[in-house]
Amino acid sequence: MQTDNESELETRIRRLLGLSGYEARAYLALLALGKARPPEVAKAARIPAQRVYDVLRSLEAMGLVGEKSGYYYIIEPLRALKAKAEEKIARAAAEAAELERLGEELSRLARRAAEEYVKIVYGVEESIAHAAEALSRCKEPPIFMVYKVLDKLESLWPLLGMLVEKLPEKTVFIIPRGAQVPSHYLEAIQRRGAYLVESEAAIMDLMIACDTVIIGLPSTPHEVVTLVISNPLFANALKTRLNELIARK
DSSP, rough: OOHHHHHHHHHHHHHHHHHHHHHHHHHHHHHHHHHHHHHHHHEEEEEEEEHHHHHHHHOOOOOOOOEEEEEEEEEOOOHHHHHHHHHHHHHHHHHHHHHHHHHHHHHHHSSOSSSSEEEESSHHHHHHHHHHHHHOOSSSOOOOEESSGGGGGGHHHHHHHHTTTOOOTTTTTETTTTTTOOOOHHHHHHTTTTHHHEEEOOOOOEEEEETEEEEEOOOOSSEEEEEEEHHHHHHHHHHHHHHHHTOOO
């Protein structure tokens, strides 16, 4: 019987590596065995003997295991998974460039694109993507107000860290008075020439970048719900108010 930790690890392996249940169990079994013949893997992983050969060949094709003289063995996990991570990064970069080219082509065809809009975005990745897109168009330092994000900084940092790397100098982060930001995150922000301002007015999560305002909304059924507003008048009015808060510090 699997422990909770083993079950969670199998779930993560299946999700991140795209493995089937049999493949994930065979991989975990080989991690424990080091190297083994297929029947031994089948027994340890509780896989039907007639299926284990196909499962192991599939893992070998993915670059996760190797085979020699009838024995299967684990390819060093960090090396194997770093290679897969680099592959995903390269594929994502190529797809992103293709999307951008498509956007340019469609923009030339569009008679008139809406410059002002309001939309609701669901999910962390979508929210960060809209923030990154707004930053890419804005040539002035953005203003952030962070509130609930501070409570989830550890889990969100893999995505937020990529956003921080895009920030120009003099970006401002308004945080609740007395809030504690772990030193390694603070250093990453300050390396970009950004700075923090404490204020009792920090009561929500938002970003202003030129004509775009992105506001995090409280939500029970969804992990993150974000309101994206493209409106110069609204953005400038909010920016003016926040700059008044900053000037008083």
